[in-house]
Amino acid sequence: MTTSLLAKRSGGRLALLLALALLLIPYLHALATGQPETGSAGLAALHSRAESVYCAKGSTPTGTILLVETLLIAVATLLARGWKTHGNPLQEGLARHGPYLFVFLLLTTIPFLLAWRTGSSACTRGKAFFWESVFIDVFILAILAISYNLLFGFAGIVSFGHAAFFGMGAYTVGLLMKHLAFPWVAAVIVALLVGVVIALIKGVVGLRIRGLYFALFTLAFAEVFFLLAGNRILVDITGAEDGFTFAVPDFLNMTKNRLFFYYLTLVLMALAFWLVRRLMGSPTGQVLRALRDNEERARMLGYNTFTFKLIALVLAGILATGAGVLRGIALKGASPNVLGVGFTFDPLLATIIGGIGTFSGPVLGVFILRLVEQMLRDTVLTLGSVQIDIGERWALILGVIFIIIVLAFPKGIVGTLQEQYRRRKGG
Amino acid sequence: MTTKLRSGFWRQSLLIAGLFAIALLALNFLIFDTGIVAVVLLSGFYQGMLFFLVAAGMSIVFGLLDVLNLAQGSFFMLGAYVGFAIYNALPEGTPITVRFVAALVGAVVFGGVLGAGVEIALLRPLYVRPIFQIVLTFGLATAITELVRGIYGPSGLVPVEPPAALNTTIAVMRGQFETYRLFIIAVGLVLMIGISLLLQRTRLGIIIRAGVQDSQMVEALGINVRRVFTLVFALGTAVAALGGMTAAPFLGAYPAMGEQFLLTAIIVIVIGGMSSFEGTAIAALLVGLTRATVEQISLQYLNTPILASISILVFMVVVLLVRPTGLFGREA
Numbered sequence: 049m050t051t052s053l054l055a056k057r058s059g060g061r062l063a064l065l066l067a068l069a070l071l072l073i074p075y076l077h078a079l080a081t082g083q084p085e086t087g088s089a090g091l092a093a094l095h096s097r098a099e100s101v102y103c104a105k106g107s108t109p110t111g112t113i114l115l116v117e118t119l120l121i122a123v124a125t126l127l128a129r130g131w132k133t134h135g136n137p138l139q140e141g142l143a144r145h146g147p148y149l150f151v152f153l154l155l156t157t158i159p160f161l162l163a164w165r166t167g168s169s170a171c172t173r174g175k176a177f178f179w180e181s182v183f184i185d186v187f188i189l190a191i192l193a194i195s196y197n198l199l200f201g202f203a204g205i206v207s208f209g210h211a212a213f214f215g216m217g218a219y220t221v222g223l224l225m226k227h228l229a230f231p232w233v234a235a236v237i238v239a240l241l242v243g244v245v246i247a248l249i250k251g252v253v254g255l256r257i258r259g260l261y262f263a264l265f266t267l268a269f270a271e272v273f274f275l276l277a278g279n280r281i282l283v284d285i286t287g288a289e290d291g292f293t294f295a296v297p298d299f300l301n302m303t304k305n306r307l308f309f310y311y312l313t314l315v316l317m318a319l320a321f322w323l324v325r326r327l328m329g330s331p332t333g334q335v336l337r338a339l340r341d342n343e344e345r346a347r348m349l350g351y352n353t354f355t356f357k358l359i360a361l362v363l364a365g366i367l368a369t370g371a372g373v374l375r376g377i378a379l380k381g382a383s384p385n386v387l388g389v390g391f392t393f394d395p396l397l398a399t400i401i402g403g404i405g406t407f408s409g410p411v412l413g414v415f416i417l418r419l420v421e422q423m424l425r426d427t428v429l430t431l432g433s434v435q436i437d438i439g440e441r442w443a444l445i446l447g448v449i450f451i452i453i454v455l456a457f458p459k460g461i462v463g464t465l466q467e468q469y470r471r472r473k474g475g
Numbered sequence: 476m477t478t479k480l481r482s483g484f485w486r487q488s489l490l491i492a493g494l495f496a497i498a499l500l501a502l503n504f505l506i507f508d509t510g511i512v513a514v515v516l517l518s519g520f521y522q523g524m525l526f527f528l529v530a531a532g533m534s535i536v537f538g539l540l541d542v543l544n545l546a547q548g549s550f551f552m553l554g555a556y557v558g559f560a561i562y563n564a565l566p567e568g569t570p571i572t573v574r575f576v577a578a579l580v581g582a583v584v585f586g587g588v589l590g591a592g593v594e595i596a597l598l599r600p601l602y603v604r605p606i607f608q609i610v611l612t613f614g615l616a617t618a619i620t621e622l623v624r625g626i627y628g629p630s631g632l633v634p635v636e637p638p639a640a641l642n643t644t645i646a647v648m649r650g651q652f653e654t655y656r657l658f659i660i661a662v663g664l665v666l667m668i669g670i671s672l673l674l675q676r677t678r679l680g681i682i683i684r685a686g687v688q689d690s691q692m693v694e695a696l697g698i699n700v701r702r703v704f705t706l707v708f709a710l711g712t713a714v715a716a717l718g719g720m721t722a723a724p725f726l727g728a729y730p731a732m733g734e735q736f737l738l739t740a741i742i743v744i745v746i747g748g749m750s751s752f753e754g755t756a757i758a759a760l761l762v763g764l765t766r767a768t769v770e771q772i773s774l775q776y777l778n779t780p781i782l783a784s785i786s787i788l789v790f791m792v793v794v795l796l797v798r799p800t801g802l803f804g805r806e807a
Contacts, residue, residue: 206606206609206610208545208613253792253795253796256799260543260609260749261745261749261795261799261800263609264543264741264745265745265791265792265795267738267741268738268741268742268745268788268791269788271738271784271788272784272785272788275784275785276785281777389617389734393613393614393617396610396613397614400610440625441621441625443617443621444618444621444622444625446617447614447615447617447618447619447621447622448618450614450617450618451597451611451614451615451618454601454607454610454611454614455597455600455601455611458604458607
């Protein structure tokens with residue numbers, strides 16, 4: 049028992065190490081083969097040398113290596129899953145975590161795939177460059193959806209005010225850097241602390257009241273921030289309805305260093321995903337699940353349900369605030385709409401489409417929502433004499449999709465698939 | 476009512492509400508001239524009545540069906556838009572009074588029919604999964620708002636002209652007050668009394684009140700509770716739509732109005748205690764008065780009405796801390 053558990057653990061770690069090692073290869077390759085620069089030395093020179101390789105237009109060796117690695121992981125995972133296990137930790141690790149590694153590697157390949165297919169560069173203005181920004185938006189929203197799912201799907205706490213975290217993240221980091229000249233690290237830390245404080249206030253005031261009251265409380269709570277942000281009384285600080293812009297350091301500047309920002313948001317999304325998975329696998333996570341299923345019973349078993357709910361709320365708050373911070377930095381500004389109902393509705397919708405209480409559901413939901421929206425943006429659908437501009441009516445279409453899914457597929461895509469898989473397996 | 480008065484909890488709640496109202500009044504007389512006090516009070520009543528119209532349906536529906544209808548604000552907004560459409564669609568030469576009454580009736584009918592449709596088609600399949608009903612009405616609210624925005628554009632419509640008698644101002648003490656606001660107060664009062672008579676004095680009211688207590692038991696007694704559910708839901712949305720059209724000559728019609736009134740209505744029913752009709756009525760007036768008072772204070776001293784919205788939120792938080800189920804809510 050102990051040995052197999054040990055193997056499982058080290059297997060996951062081995063698989064992770066393998067993936068990280070694979071990720072270093074393209075960069076090392078780029079360094080080794082880039083056009084040598086004369087006269088200059090140091091890290092900057094090395095970096096620009098590598099840049100000349102992976103920033104080339106069309107297909108790049110970096111992209112090719114990444115693609116090959118992605119396919120290798122896919123094949124290895126399939127093999128690891130197909131063979132009988134002999135207690136080989138790497139094989140078990142691959143079988144368990146392979147699919148996630150594959151998706152992660154695929155996402156690291158995407159900028160280069162795009163550059164290759166569209167004949168543009170991954171680092172300068174062009175099609176690939178544009179799509180990278182779409183994916184950055186997706187990653188940020190995915191963090192928000194993961195956070196929403198932690199609260200709603202796993203802990204069973206319904207919140208209609210998640211936008212408060214998201215928006216306050218963007219506002220705090222921006223206002224501190226703009227008006228008080230905070231360095232970015234300090235601004236990010238303070239913003240996350242603000243998220244914790246909001247979660248604690250919500251928790252201490254709100255969690256004492258039961259289910260529905262809490263949902264309404266959070267809705268009203270978020271509205272306070274929305275009203276404050278849009279009000280003219282604070283126009284010198286927040287810019288009222290128009291919002292404000294602020295300067296970010298060059299390496300965090302999405303227009304200048306988009307590829308870096310792409311990987312930064314991707315890694316942070318993966319971290320958020322991993323964190324929630326670890327949490328839900330831990331004893332704390334088990335208690336949260338028990339709470340969701342039957343709060344009375346969890347209390348009878350001796351758990352302090354308030355503390356556990358507060359833990360879930362604070363963690364979800366940190367994740368959502370972090371997503372807001374990223375959004376603020378990505379757009380180099382914030383406006384009241386980050387505090388609006390939309391940023392509560394979007395993660396809720398993504399969670400429900402993907403599957404409530406599943407790990408990959410919310411992420412999948414966000415990917416589907418944003419990518420489909422982007423692809424259909426300029427499409428005009430003609431039904432008889434009625435012309436529907438899909439880009440303009442997107443919010444309405446989403447609302448209708450939402451209603452249909454709630455009625456017909458309450459478990460979402462991942463939940464429904466899991467159920468079918470289980471049924472087939474069960475015979 | 477009499478049995479309720481005898482219960483200590485109820486009397487204590489009434490006492491809290493009464494003390495709060497007296498404190499507000501005292502505050503008013505302390506800082507404003509009497510003329511302004513009259514205007515503030517009337518404005519508080521008028522706002523309170525509008526909040527009541529949106530919140531009444533939500534509260535009864537929640538008590539009976541355990542569904543919180545987050546789309547109620549959208550019905551309020553739809554009432555205004557439908558009323559506008561009828562008002563403007565009538566042939567030229569129709570007197571304004573006829574247009575106005577037709578718009579009111581149209582809004583009520585539309586709200587009721589649509590509400591019944593929503594209950595039958597969307598909510599019925601979800602009674603087994605209660606949390607999803609709320610999530611669904613949340614989505615429905617978004618869909619309706621976007622639909623209206625798509626048809627009429629985001630900017631909204633200019634207020635319509637009410638009948639001449641309602642379109643003047645009268646002197647109240649030393650302040651001026653629009654008669655139309657008095658009309659809104661009257662509509663609110665009539666509905667408040669009407670609904671409470673319906674609940675207290677009719678057979679349907681008995682069924683509804685019994686259903687709020689225990690809907691399974693009512694069903695066991697051989698009453699088609701499902702049909703009562705639909706009826707009550709439709710009644711709630713019809714009242715909200717009427718509220719929207721009543722407010723339209725004053726506020727106009729714009730897509731965001733649903734969301735704004737929804738939020739205040741939520742605060743009202745939370746303060747009143749989610750399923751208590753009397754609580755909702757009292758809370759609506761208290762919230763209206765609080766809003767009007769703070770609005771006047773912040774207009775006088777800060778030159779912006781910002782504090783008004785925040786004050787009622789603070790009010791709600793304080794009430795929740797003192798009484799976690801609201802002023803008149805069932806003791807959970």
